[in-house]
Amino acid sequence: MSRQLSCCLDHSAILMRRLSRKRLTNPQRHNLSYLFNSNDLSRYRLTPKRSIYLSSSKAISGDAVRFISFTSIPRFAFKIIKLPAAIGGGLAAGGTYVAYKVEEATTYTTYQLDKIKDFAKSNYDWFSGAFENINIKFPGGSSGKDGNSGDNQNNKSSPGAGGAAAAALAASSGNDGNDRTRIPRFVEEEEEEEEEEEEIYEDEDEDPDRAKGNMDDQILNLTKKMIEISNLLSKVDQNDSLKLPSIVVVGSQSSGKSSVLEAIVGKQFLPKGDNMVTRRPIELTLVNDPENNLETAEFTDLKMDKFTNFDEVSKILLELNLAVPASTAVSNDPIRLTIRSPRAPDLTLIDLPGYIQVQSDDQPRELKQKIRELCMKYLEPPNIILAISPADVDLANSSALRAAKLVDPLGERTLGVITKMDLVGAQRGRDVLRNNRYPLKMGYVGVVSKVPAKSSALFLTKRETNLSKDLQANENAYFFGEQNEKYFYNATVGTKVLKKKLMKILEKSMSASLKPTHQAIQQELEDASYKFKVEFNDRMLTPETYLASNLDAVKVGVKDLSTKFGRHEIRSLLRCELDQKVLDLLALRYWNKPLALDGKAPTSYSEPILEDLQNASDTDLYWHRKLDLTTSSLTKLGVGRLSTSLITNALLDEINDITMNTSLQKHPLAQEIVMKSAMSVLNSRYYSTADQVENCIKPYKYEIDLEDREWKVAREHTIRLLGEEIRQSSEAYKALKDEVGGRKLKNVVSYIDKYMGNNHDETNIAPHEESLQFSKKLLLKGREAMFLQDRISLLQLRLTAIKSNGCATKENKYKCPEIFLNSVVDKLTQTAILFLNVELLSDFYYNFPRDLDQKLSLGALGKETIEKIAKEDPKVKRHIELQQRKELLEEAMTKIEHIIALKNSGVHFK
Numbered sequence: 001m002s003r004q005l006s007c008c009l010d011h012s013a014i015l016m017r018r019l020s021r022k023r024l025t026n027p028q029r030h031n032l033s034y035l036f037n038s039n040d041l042s043r044y045r046l047t048p049k050r051s052i053y054l055s056s057s058k059a060i061s062g063d064a065v066r067f068i069s070f071t072s073i074p075r076f077a078f079k080i081i082k083l084p085a086a087i088g089g090g091l092a093a094g095g096t097y098v099a100y101k102v103e104e105a106t107t108y109t110t111y112q113l114d115k116i117k118d119f120a121k122s123n124y125d126w127f128s129g130a131f132e133n134i135n136i137k138f139p140g141g142s143s144g145k146d147g148n149s150g151d152n153q154n155n156k157s158s159p160g161a162g163g164a165a166a167a168a169l170a171a172s173s174g175n176d177g178n179d180r181t182r183i184p185r186f187v188e189e190e191e192e193e194e195e196e197e198e199e200i201y202e203d204e205d206e207d208p209d210r211a212k213g214n215m216d217d218q219i220l221n222l223t224k225k226m227i228e229i230s231n232l233l234s235k236v237d238q239n240d241s242l243k244l245p246s247i248v249v250v251g252s253q254s255s256g257k258s259s260v261l262e263a264i265v266g267k268q269f270l271p272k273g274d275n276m277v278t279r280r281p282i283e284l285t286l287v288n289d290p291e292n293n294l295e296t297a298e299f300t301d302l303k304m305d306k307f308t309n310f311d312e313v314s315k316i317l318l319e320l321n322l323a324v325p326a327s328t329a330v331s332n333d334p335i336r337l338t339i340r341s342p343r344a345p346d347l348t349l350i351d352l353p354g355y356i357q358v359q360s361d362d363q364p365r366e367l368k369q370k371i372r373e374l375c376m377k378y379l380e381p382p383n384i385i386l387a388i389s390p391a392d393v394d395l396a397n398s399s400a401l402r403a404a405k406l407v408d409p410l411g412e413r414t415l416g417v418i419t420k421m422d423l424v425g426a427q428r429g430r431d432v433l434r435n436n437r438y439p440l441k442m443g444y445v446g447v448v449s450k451v452p453a454k455s456s457a458l459f460l461t462k463r464e465t466n467l468s469k470d471l472q473a474n475e476n477a478y479f480f481g482e483q484n485e486k487y488f489y490n491a492t493v494g495t496k497v498l499k500k501k502l503m504k505i506l507e508k509s510m511s512a513s514l515k516p517t518h519q520a521i522q523q524e525l526e527d528a529s530y531k532f533k534v535e536f537n538d539r540m541l542t543p544e545t546y547l548a549s550n551l552d553a554v555k556v557g558v559k560d561l562s563t564k565f566g567r568h569e570i571r572s573l574l575r576c577e578l579d580q581k582v583l584d585l586l587a588l589r590y591w592n593k594p595l596a597l598d599g600k601a602p603t604s605y606s607e608p609i610l611e612d613l614q615n616a617s618d619t620d621l622y623w624h625r626k627l628d629l630t631t632s633s634l635t636k637l638g639v640g641r642l643s644t645s646l647i648t649n650a651l652l653d654e655i656n657d658i659t660m661n662t663s664l665q666k667h668p669l670a671q672e673i674v675m676k677s678a679m680s681v682l683n684s685r686y687y688s689t690a691d692q693v694e695n696c697i698k699p700y701k702y703e704i705d706l707e708d709r710e711w712k713v714a715r716e717h718t719i720r721l722l723g724e725e726i727r728q729s730s731e732a733y734k735a736l737k738d739e740v741g742g743r744k745l746k747n748v749v750s751y752i753d754k755y756m757g758n759n760h761d762e763t764n765i766a767p768h769e770e771s772l773q774f775s776k777k778l779l780l781k782g783r784e785a786m787f788l789q790d791r792i793s794l795l796q797l798r799l800t801a802i803k804s805n806g807c808a809t810k811e812n813k814y815k816c817p818e819i820f821l822n823s824v825v826d827k828l829t830q831t832a833i834l835f836l837n838v839e840l841l842s843d844f845y846y847n848f849p850r851d852l853d854q855k856l857s858l859g860a861l862g863k864e865t866i867e868k869i870a871k872e873d874p875k876v877k878r879h880i881e882l883q884q885r886k887e888l889l890e891e892a893m894t895k896i897e898h899i900i901a902l903k904n905s906g907v908h909f910k
Helices: 002-021 026-036 072-092 097-128 152-156 159-171 185-198 208-216 222-234 257-265 310-322 367-379 399-407 426-433 453-461 467-479 495-512 514-536 543-564 567-591 610-615 621-635 639-660 668-696 708-740 742-756 776-803 817-855 863-870 874-904
Strands: 247-250 282-288 296-299 304-307 335-341 347-351 384-390 414-419 444-446
Touching: 222 282, 222 347, 222 495, 222 514, 222 874, 247 257, 247 367, 247 399, 247 495, 257 282, 257 347, 257 384, 257 414, 257 467, 257 495, 296 310, 304 310, 310 335, 347 495, 367 399, 384 399, 384 495, 399 414, 414 426, 414 495, 426 444, 444 495, 467 495, 495 514, 514 874, 543 639, 543 668, 543 817, 543 863, 543 874, 567 610, 567 621, 567 639, 567 708, 567 776, 567 817, 610 776, 621 817, 639 668, 639 817, 668 817, 668 863, 708 742, 708 776, 708 817, 742 776, 776 817, 863 874
Parallel strands: 247 347, 247 384, 282 335, 384 414, 414 444
Antiparallel strands: 282 347, 296 304, 296 335
16 A cells, blocks of 8 residues: 555656646646546556655655766766777677677666666665765776775665665655655656657647757658658659558538648638638648748649748639639649648648538539549548538538548548537537547547637738637637536547647558558559660650750751851842842833823823933933932942841741751740740841941942942843843743733733723723623733733843943943942942851851850759750650659659668657
8 A cells, every 4th residue: 555655646746746847727737636636546557667755745746856866877887888899899890790689688688787776776875864975886896986895785785675665765754744855867857758759749839949849859750751752652643552641631511621721730721711612622731840930831733832921822722723613613633732830740631622412503413423522532542531520510410421431431541520619518529529429440539620719800910820829728728628627638629639649640551551652662663664664775864955965956057057158148148139129120210111191102201211221322311310319229228237137037047947957846945945046146236237237338329439340240240130030031921821821812912002001900991892801810911911021022122232332341331220230239248248247147156056055054944844845745755754753763662661671670750
């Protein structure tokens, strides 16, 4: 009986000492009073190492005095003895495993015996009162602190003597009111360790730093590691064999699902409304991040992260849910949300649309069936079912329990959560939690997850208010208040208890899924490795390397272009364009017939005809002014911009051809970037180049001096140019004649020349009998034939004149305008290409490859865009995706093998 009393007093003192160190709520203190008033001594079972010695007057008050901890001295001596052995073992490095195990067993046995002996001896020393002359003998024969061999009588005392003394002290503890309580230090240290282990997340809202420290103490968290693997596997594919357990939250609408989730997270972030708000599954991943001072949210699929304002998170969730058409109502496409917090536990939760009993008129008739099918998809093993049921509804009518029973008939994967416990009487709430009528292996947890009324105003203005703290205070006030404490003092209630229970359940489920997940990953990895070897010969390919290789091909093409497209090509392009301008001016000023007024030839005045040019006098001002006007039109044509635009467009065409000859032809986005880069480089020099060319040809606008050599070259070029023009006109006339018919075309031309003349409006001509056989389209063909005949005649006339001796020298330039204008074009071309080559071409060939590197670099485009470009090619997409799948599986395999190895080695998972 005395030993039982001693154990009881020991336990009471421990509880009171904990009470003095912790801040407890009134309900908690009341619970302790209940324990102290209990007479059932058998419920307090203590191990011998927890036996302590108390005085009768100080036991309940907890007024204990700690003296020297003698048990620390043998430990220190043991460490000193062990140090040389450790050094020797490190130097030897070749000791066998068997020798190590033998040494380990011997050391452990010696250590335990020394602990027992020193504990008994310390009790004997305290009992004898000889604190001034204490001599502790170290293992191995070391003496006490005075250097002598020690007291032989003390050395002869046995552990049994110490135990007898302890028993005698426990029996006579009430004799001396001045006796002090002494607690060995190792007992107190062990108590503190147990307190820390049992109080994870306890008082976290009152002291965040303490909660954060508790999280830091978790050296290896199995759930956290498995969540990392789950995130990796979610990127592989949707294979069900690779899915790890998650906690699926199900319940009817307005059952309190959102409030429970927000209570677990500690933040209000889920959208709420009168109508159906949750239309898509929300896959919520909670990550405990002790290094993060604030809660942050990120939408992994949307590439949106670092949200600290949970009002924005709620708005995004609402928009994503309401984006589901009303005709569909629900969608299987999940919303993936990750929340990192220093207080939240490591959990994976899935919030599903709530069950409904009757759909509204604006909802599809098959909505109930769609919700049921969606929920069944997530309720399959190995997921844990969190069945939410309100307390004011009979469990027999619980939609969540009904759905859970279909997939989990034995209730092995289902945890019941009874919400709104404050809406029913305490006795009824207690009866629901007893788990008798609808038993679940994991039981039921009762919660009151509504925001307290005193802080509801704060939540409307500031979501940063500590939700967990307010909810915990509200739940404590309800469950452990004076009225309800007798009903709930030993019941499973409260959000904090729910968190711990979910952590343990998920960790246990994760641990059970280690082996099957490892096997599934291994099988998928072998399959991916085989396909990668067969299809791509283990050739590594990343989007970055693929794009870089195609970019190198474009650069090589540009380098080849720099050797092929130079001054000679520029001159040919510009001369061809200006020759066409000369032909247009000659046709406008010289080769067109003068039009008659009102269909009749002018009587008072008429322009000289082109046939008179060859015989005109040198003093004829008409032909002089006509040539000056034509030359001015040519020089003031805007040659600077004309030539710059011409070369710019030619370069862009060349770059497009180069791009289309590489693998980038299958990548429209990359082609667009390449062309934009080329345009950017060319545009940066466009205006300066055009201005330089225009400034250099400005003298030719006022005076043009020709040399005999230049006239000769221009004459030869003009002969070739007119000959080519005659050839093309003759081919066009022949094609027209073949199309209409030679005889019919001749009749049409004769009709037009006889009845229409220069009048081009066929509607104003009086109909004739002969015209009835000619359609309007045929009349247009006839006019085109007449134009070509006149053009050929004029060109042949001018070609004969140019070949004559009259056009052999530059002095007759007014009689030979074709030669003079070509000589002007030659001067303009030679001047323009100098600046086009220096200001435009050289700059482009130097800057374009560098600008292309910058625009197609990883920093400019981003990894996602580069991957999108590469995957535009189906074959490259297959290569990259298979390689990425293989790499993700390898990483997941490494992580899960590491966890299994640690577990097999005996590492404790917290």
